[in-house]
Amino acid sequence: MEWHAGRCISLRAGRARxxxxxxxxxxxxxxxxxxxxxxxxxxTILVLRLGAMGDIAxxxxxxxxxxxxxxxxxxxxxxxxxxxxxxxxxxxxxGVIGLPRAMFRAGFKKPGDWPSLAxxxxxxxxxxxxxDAGLALDFHGDLRSGTLGLLSKAPVRIGYEGHQAKEGNRLxxxxxxxxxxxxxxxxxxxLDIVRGLGLPDRPLPDAGMKIPEADAERAAELAxxxxxxxxxxxxxxxxxxxKKPPTPLLAAAARALAVHDIKxxxxxxxxxxxxxxxxxxxxxxxxxxxxPTPLMTLAALFKHARLFVGGDSGPLHLACGVGCPxxxxxxxxxxxxNTPWGVPFVIVSPPGRDYTGIKRIDRxxxxxxxxxxxxVESAVRSLVERITxx
Numbered sequence: 001m002e003w004h005a006g007r008c009i010s011l012r013a014g015r016a017r018x019x020x021x022x023x024x025x026x027x028x029x030x031x032x033x034x035x036x037x038x039x040x041x042x043x044t045i046l047v048l049r050l051g052a053m054g055d056i057a058x059x060x061x062x063x064x065x066x067x068x069x070x071x072x073x074x075x076x077x078x079x080x081x082x083x084x085x086x087x088x089x090x091x092x093x094x095g096v097i098g099l100p101r102a103m104f105r106a107g108f109k110k111p112g113d114w115p116s117l118a119x120x121x122x123x124x125x126x127x128x129x130x131x132d133a134g135l136a137l138d139f140h141g142d143l144r145s146g147t148l149g150l151l152s153k154a155p156v157r158i159g160y161e162g163h164q165a166k167e168g169n170r171l172x173x174x175x176x177x178x179x180x181x182x183x184x185x186x187x188x189x190x191l192d193i194v195r196g197l198g199l200p201d202r203p204l205p206d207a208g209m210k211i212p213e214a215d216a217e218r219a220a221e222l223a224x225x226x227x228x229x230x231x232x233x234x235x236x237x238x239x240x241x242x243k244k245p246p247t248p249l250l251a252a253a254a255r256a257l258a259v260h261d262i263k264x265x266x267x268x269x270x271x272x273x274x275x276x277x278x279x280x281x282x283x284x285x286x287x288x289x290x291x292p293t294p295l296m297t298l299a300a301l302f303k304h305a306r307l308f309v310g311g312d313s314g315p316l317h318l319a320c321g322v323g324c325p326x327x328x329x330x331x332x333x334x335x336x337x338n339t340p341w342g343v344p345f346v347i348v349s350p351p352g353r354d355y356t357g358i359k360r361i362d363r364x365x366x367x368x369x370x371x372x373x374x375x376v377e378s379a380v381r382s383l384v385e386r387i388t389x390x
Contacts, residue, residue, distance in 0.1 A: 059190050075093050
């Protein structure tokens with residue numbers, strides 16, 4: 001069930017529908033087409049999705065489909081650190097190249113660091129070119145990813161046509177798939193590149209991330225201490241703080257979980273300590289706060305949780321990627337574009353809100369106004385009853 005615009009809409013057992021997004025197969029050069037038809041033999045593929053957490057999680061299923069269709073291909077991924085932790089040792093990847101985003105940001109502001117920055121940049125370019133990629137897949141769609149694709153010297157670089165190609169990105173690609181409508185779900189938009197290659201786009205796999213043993217053990221230890229629990233995530237990155245659901249809405253979720261003897265566990269990332277403290281105070285003894293958890297420990301912890309409750313954030317899509325049911329609270333972001341995927345879910349969004357899929361317009365359309373605690377409680381109750389009956 002999806003709560004949207006004040007109505008309860010059936011979504012085929014709570015999973016997002018595969019809409020009519022099929023595209024024509026791209027007319028690719030003969031050597032690439034032969035490699036695609038031959039299981040990827042002698043083909044190196046460069047995946048460009050630099051970040052962030054949620055976007056990488058939503059790109060992993062399409063890349064896994066490519067791997068399933070091309071078992072002999074070599075697939076390497078370029079991403080910002082620290083998001084490379086989601087990709088390291090992934091069974092469907094041959095390698096990951098991490099870009100030191102913090103270093104680049106700091107270095108550009110300090111002329112004294114420019115020589116070091118230039119050396120690092122040259123080393124990264126050599127590393128990327130050494131892959132000898134024949135095909136670059138630009139899921140990111142901006143100036144940086146387009147430049148990286150061009151610098152890789154991959155002869156075929158697939159990106160997007162239209163609004164998904166930002167900052168002149170289309171100038172760097174040799175072949176393009178349509179961006180689709182503004183409200184096309186991002187996961188489906190990622191799958192358009194798979195379809196453009198002429199490869200199967202179903203069945204949709206999960207993210208398939210490799211959880212390091214130490215993280216898995218720590219998460220299991222926490223799960224034993226928590227008992228039957230659900231995740232409450234009050235935070236978001238500083239740049240996307242507008243995505244944070246109001247504390248009273250998450251406190252309402254805690255009340256609904258407690259009725260079902262499910263312990264609400266509050267999690268938070270770096271810089272989100274204040275959000276966690278505020279929610280803990282609002283929940284009182286109903287909830288407990290998890291200790292600081294590294295990214296992959298968090299992913300492992302989600303695997304143990306009965307469900308996840310939070311806003312449209314990286315952790316929500318990470319939860320989807322590891323199979324954790326989701327209650328998503330959407331206000332300033334389009335719940336269709338950013339819909340949960342691959343798991344049972346319920347969406348809560350403002351009744352009567354007309355979304356456009358255009359970030360600037362949707363962000364300024366009223367935020368979380370008109371969502372009340374009763375709506376959140378009802379969504380939590382609906383999802384708990386569904387997963388309990390399954």
